[in-house]
Amino acid sequence: MELDRPEPGPGEILVKLVAAGMNPFDWKVADGMLQGVVEARFPLILGQDGAGVVEAVGEGADRFRVGDQVYGSFGGIPRGLGSYAEFAVVPQDGPVATMPQKMVYSQAAAVPTASMTAYNLVEKTGVEDGRTVLVIGASGGVGQAVVQLAALKGGYVIATASPDMTETMLHLGADETVDYRAGDLFETVSEAHPDGVDVLIDLVDGERELDMLAGTVKKGGVVASTVGQANTAGLKKRGIKAYNFQNKASGELLAVLAELIDGGKLTVHVSREVDLAETPAAIAEAKRGGARGKTVIRL
Ligand SMILES: NC(=O)c1ccc[n+]([C@@H]2O[C@H](COP(=O)([O-])OP(=O)(O)OC[C@H]3O[C@@H](n4cnc5c(N)ncnc54)[C@H](OP(=O)(O)O)[C@@H]3O)[C@@H](O)[C@H]2O)c1
Structure with missing residues (x-):
């Protein structure tokens, strides 16, 4: 569906996403399996991970500049603002970092979670x-x-x-x-x-x-x-x-991962790329299991 473009609040950045990465977490949210654990706001855009370009910065946000290539785990479920969308907002001090130089957006979106x-x-x-x-x-x-x-x-x-x-x-x-x-x-x-x-x-x-x-x-x-x-x-x-185990996401850790990736020490295999329209079918397939790498959504 068409929704208004979100605006970055104070200390936040608005990212124009080029690709979103799919995780089991996403279909667990969709299936209501995480009720009571993760509060969701509707209309709900699914998705955590993504990569794209900083489109705008909120008041006081000075860590990134418009045009920077970033990747992250946008964690927007409580605000209804997940990453399966053209835009996502994230606190500049949240789990967002400069993209690995050696990756294109569709690879970087597969990394975070x-x-x-x-x-x-x-x-x-x-x-x-x-x-x-x-x-x-x-x-x-x-x-x-x-x-x-x-x-x-x-x-x-x-x-x-x-x-x-x-x-x-x-x-x-x-x-x-x-x-x-x-x-x-x-x-x-x-x-x-x-x-x-x-x-x-x-x-x-x-x-x-x-x-x-x-x-x-x-x-x-x-x-x-x-x-x-x-x-x-x-x-x-x-x-x-x-x-x-419960994961803790951070911008610092994403920066460490970017270094490992650029140093050739960590690779991420994207086994499937889909368009937004193909995403429901891809989610259904992910639920059936048999993952051989990451699925990425082109936005
Ligand atoms: N707690 C946290 O903070 C946290 C963070 C991230 C992920 N997770 C959870 O961790 C799980 C894995 O995440 P993921 O992203 O790696 O999922 P994934 O990409 O879907 O991979 C799961 C893999 O497990 C294999 N598999 C399934 N049953 C198996 C079995 N009995 N023995 C050995 N391998 C088996 C699957 O392939 P085959 O079916 O072909 O064997 C598949 O390759 C998910 O449930 C996710 O929600 C939790």
Whole structure:
């Protein structure tokens, strides 16, 4: 639908978006799965991530200039102003930063939520040189970035991958892959790593499956779930530190990611580009699963 162009308030910038990045968060909002967690204002424009050009700056906003190329996680759901639109507003001190120089808009729009989440997950779980990290859901948006950033830290990365994604995962830095559909994942990992892994980052499993997979983690190890499925108290009793991870987005972190991208240390694979009119179908497809990278909307 046609809506009025939003105006930047004091300390805000107005961005003319060229591309928006799609995340599972968007369809979870659309489906009402986050009621009580994220308040939405209607009419609601979906979407968090995007990249574009600063069109105007609000009173007192001096961090960016009109014409700057920026990317960010615009988080406009509480105001109804998401990123699946021609314009988005964001506080200049919010999760927005200068775009990576080596990326075009459609690539930069695919970065924010997934790569910030991955970066924070790798930090939070203490991945470092020589630590073994099992990543469940590695072939999706967050997972591909986790694999790269964990490998960059020197972690020994075991990534889940369907056969068509094995090579991609190894190319991104995984040391081993495991096909979660080929057999019992717990048994396969336990057999290959009888002493256990140090870190389990799980992007997909429900509580029962996660509890089972946590059996692959050494005492003193760490488990993180991005889908709120870690039984933290139960795992603590088993000597495992567990987190139900919530991402924290920031402009500073986006600047760090831009440096990693420009330095050739982090890549983001855009597997699909759609127009706004094709977006409902793309959302429905994303819900069915099987992501092989990021979906981006051309605006
Ligand atoms: N808490 C937070 O702050 C936060 C932040 C970002 C994301 N998230 C959540 O984290 C989840 C992942 O996000 P995403 O952007 O990476 O999603 P995505 O791009 O849709 O990727 C999910 C991946 O998991 C794979 N997968 C599905 N079931 C699997 C299983 N049982 N074992 C192994 N792999 C499996 C899928 O491929 P196949 O189906 O082909 O295997 C797909 O590649 C979403 O639920 C999202 O909402 C949470």
